[in-house]
Amino acid sequence: MNQLFRRHLLRRPWLAVAGLLVLGTSLGIATAALAADAYPSKPIKILVGYSAGGAVDAIARSVGLRMSAVLGQPVIVENKPGAGTNIAVKSLITSAPDGYTLLLAANALAVNPSLFEPAPYDLDREVTPISLVGRVPVVFATSEGSAIKTLPELIAAAKAKPGSLTVATPGNGSTPHLAMEFFQHTAGLSLRHVPYKGGAQAITDVMGGHVDVVAINALEALPLARAGKLKVLAVMSAERSAVLPGVPTVAESGYPGFEASVWYGFVAPAGLPKPIIAKLHDAVQKAIASPEVHDQLAAAGGIPLPGPTEQFETLLKVDSARYGKLIRDAHIKPD
Numbered sequence: 001m002n003q004l005f006r007r008h009l010l011r012r013p014w015l016a017v018a019g020l021l022v023l024g025t026s027l028g029i030a031t032a033a034l035a036a037d038a039y040p041s042k043p044i045k046i047l048v049g050y051s052a053g054g055a056v057d058a059i060a061r062s063v064g065l066r067m068s069a070v071l072g073q074p075v076i077v078e079n080k081p082g083a084g085t086n087i088a089v090k091s092l093i094t095s096a097p098d099g100y101t102l103l104l105a106a107n108a109l110a111v112n113p114s115l116f117e118p119a120p121y122d123l124d125r126e127v128t129p130i131s132l133v134g135r136v137p138v139v140f141a142t143s144e145g146s147a148i149k150t151l152p153e154l155i156a157a158a159k160a161k162p163g164s165l166t167v168a169t170p171g172n173g174s175t176p177h178l179a180m181e182f183f184q185h186t187a188g189l190s191l192r193h194v195p196y197k198g199g200a201q202a203i204t205d206v207m208g209g210h211v212d213v214v215a216i217n218a219l220e221a222l223p224l225a226r227a228g229k230l231k232v233l234a235v236m237s238a239e240r241s242a243v244l245p246g247v248p249t250v251a252e253s254g255y256p257g258f259e260a261s262v263w264y265g266f267v268a269p270a271g272l273p274k275p276i277i278a279k280l281h282d283a284v285q286k287a288i289a290s291p292e293v294h295d296q297l298a299a300a301g302g303i304p305l306p307g308p309t310e311q312f313e314t315l316l317k318v319d320s321a322r323y324g325k326l327i328r329d330a331h332i333k334p335d
Helices: 002-011 013-038 055-071 083-093 108-115 151-160 175-187 199-207 218-226 274-288 291-299 309-330
Strands: 044-048 075-079 101-105 127-143 166-169 192-195 213-217 230-235 261-269
Touching: 044 055, 044 083, 055 075, 055 101, 055 127, 055 261, 055 274, 055 291, 083 101, 083 108, 083 127, 083 261, 101 108, 108 175, 108 309, 127 151, 127 175, 127 199, 127 218, 127 274, 127 291, 127 309, 151 230, 166 175, 166 199, 175 192, 175 213, 175 309, 199 213, 199 218, 199 230, 213 218, 218 230, 261 274, 261 309, 274 291
Parallel strands: 044 075, 044 101, 166 192, 166 213
Antiparallel strands: 101 261, 127 213, 127 230, 127 261
16 A cells, blocks of 8 residues: 555655645644744733833833733833934834734834834834824823913914914924824914924923924823923823813814824734734733723823723724824934
């Protein structure tokens, strides 16, 4: 029988090749399944492309703590700020795709391939999306002493003297800067952009009356708004913020469909096995459902974003395309 089988294969060599391919595929699936069963067997590292103490860092530590309880291994946050988060992304994509190195990313992940030349990475080929975590709106704010008290007043003043009003942002290519550019295009305005290296100084100069208005992450504006030092004119999310219920959205102020928020989500290097993606996704979903993470986001005016991995994949593609077009059309360059 063995001799007959060998002669059969010799006459039909493609059968032997097909058999080897099937065997190889089966072994690959079995290996991935075994790896997922054993995962995780050591601490997991979350990279953050921002300094310790900031919004992304705080969320990474809070979510990481809950993920650790789900996965049964320590989750360690490592800050790698610099180059608009490109240093952290480079560290991620050069790591082994084994589930032990993750990145908590924000909008810059989708922005930077269009903002920097040459592109620092290929988002489609070098990054594996895992799960969204949450979203925090961008807001427009002025000093409490400003003559501008509402968004319609800001629009009227800007249209009366195009280019005369100044708007501060945390920097060229930052999410608040891009949100401001989207708003200018939508409302037909011309504002004079004043980029800063971070949100703190931008807010300080608006409160001091040196700049007319600031576009900023709600997380940074809220403490000063509560202290009576900033007047929030509008939130750019699709819905009103629970912590700023009296502040209208840009959409309900006459621009239906307008939305600009800062989102946060976990990604891994390309090639991460699907069973490990599923385990990590499950851990993130359980973490963001916890009261601690929910309350932390809510305190910043944000909301959790539970959902399948495909939801995050779609968001990355959509934001990559729309930010890319805006950057090209407005000739935006990094600081």
